[in-house]
Amino acid sequence: MPRLVEREFDVIVIGAGAAGENAADRVVQGGLTAVLVEAELVGGECSYWACMPSKALLRPGTALHGAQSVPGASEAVTGTLDAAAVLKRRDSFTSHWQDASQVEWVESAGIELIRGRARITGERTVGVAGLDGDAYALTARHAVVLANGSTPNRPPVDGLSDVEYWGTREATSAKEVPGRLGVLGGGVAGTELAQAFARLGSTVTLVARSGLLRNFPTEAAELVAAGLRADGVELRLDAKTRSVHRNSDGSLTLTLDGGDTVTVDQLLVSTGRRPALDGIGLENVGLSASDGKPLIISTDSTGLVAGASGNDGGRWLYAVGDAAGKVLLTHQGKYEARATGAAIAARAKGELRGDPEPWSRYAQTADEHAIPNVVFTDPELANVGRSLEQARTDGYNASSVELPIEVAGSSLHARNYKGWAQLVVDEDRKVLLGATFAGPDVAELLHAATIAVVGEVPLDRLWHAVPSYPTVSEVWLRLLEKYGL
Secondary structure, three states, X not given: XXXXXXXXXXXXXXXXXXXXXXXXXXXXXXXXXXXXXXXXOOEHHHHHOOHHHHHHHHHHHHHHHXXXXXXXXXXXXXXXXXXXXXXXXXXXXXXXXXXXXHHHHHHHOOOEEEEEEEEEEEOOEEEEEEOOOOEEEEEEEEEEEEOOOEEEOOOOOEOHHHOOOEOHHHHHOOOOOOOEEEEEOOOHXXXXXXXXXXXXXXXXXXXXXXXXXXOOOHHHHHHHHHHHHHOOOEEEOOOOEEEEEEOOOOOXXXXXXXXXXXXXXXXXXXXXXEEOOOOOOHHHHOOOOOOOXXXXXXXXXXXXXXXXXXXXXXXXXXXXXXXXXXXXXXXXXXXXXXXXXXXXXXXXXXXXXXXXXXXXXXXXXXXXXXXXXXXXXXXXXXXXXXXXXXXXXOOOOEEEEEEEOOOHHHHHHOOOOOOEEEEEEEOOOOEEEEEEEEEOOHHHXXXXXXXXXHOOOEHHHHOOOOOOOOOHHHHHHHHHHHHOO
């Protein structure tokens, strides 16, 4: 006989992924009680189906290509990737899709866990259909935090709903490598997985209705495109997929605008994600979508959700990570959760009244100025802050300086190293607004740029940060010299 279990906590966090874990941890550190409600694996998308398994699939190919790019090492490389070994290593990074270690951490942090599906039933109240068969009626003394992630978009392609296909979850957890793989989407996930499977042995065709990685500078995206083509990936860019159907032999045929067709053994659809806000009861607190469009919420610098019943005075409903819809990146979601958790605890103790100061520990200020992002292809693409176009749109008197990465460190790093770098400068304050790097292993250049943007380091002071010789970081000096310092 199912039981009704009534419980009260200071904070209820819906979703036990990376963002939810961080939010709960911060409020507990602040002296409050917290419960995580999770219907799937504790640790969330990043741990089991996104960041970790995708990078585990990519890294062996990058390491092999790195060795092949250095004379002396290349002669020692005689084989290709062992796909079975790569998949086995991938499995280890997902803990074989078991969450025991994550549950152990939750318990050690003093956080309670309820496994089940949560639904907001009113102000500060949450109902949970427990996976154990019980029903839970939860009440929050201070806050409810939405940290339930995002869900993939399905593009309007005729026939797609009638066939089985991979999303990113199925691709990153694949047990075998398809002979022919089609990828719909030219964003980060589609691009990364296209290269990963090409290096594992698939014949890959990527179809994108616009350019590849179109949110990044063209020069940087073109280097990535060249890397994919070198691995045999066929790029069908600015091509719309009109329909898809399954053939009698089990293969799939995509028909593009113009009549061209692509036949594959497996199809990966990676056309973006949206906050997973459906079916969690937001209509019970005055939040609902209109005109059949997906619900989108708005949050302030502490993660407080605008428009929810009672939120103007009571400040009880918050959202972080993908659910908030600001930045769909794990590290940024964790950052938001840390700020939100700290703000909730401070408000509960009367230490924070009103809105926090920018760049305080309670504010998600970096979301507006310094979001770091890495595309883990080979070559890599890394950027932070605003592009030149974004900076000018936002009203800055901005300029840029860019050049190929051609320094002693890059020539030592790999034969025929090809890279590109750009700095975006606020001409009124003489500080960096953004930076982009493209090339082998440039991800490790990014945090220095993030510090420069967040710290608003004056360029004439940044000039005194001398890069070690001979490293790829010497590109910083070349950029500043080109700027005129």
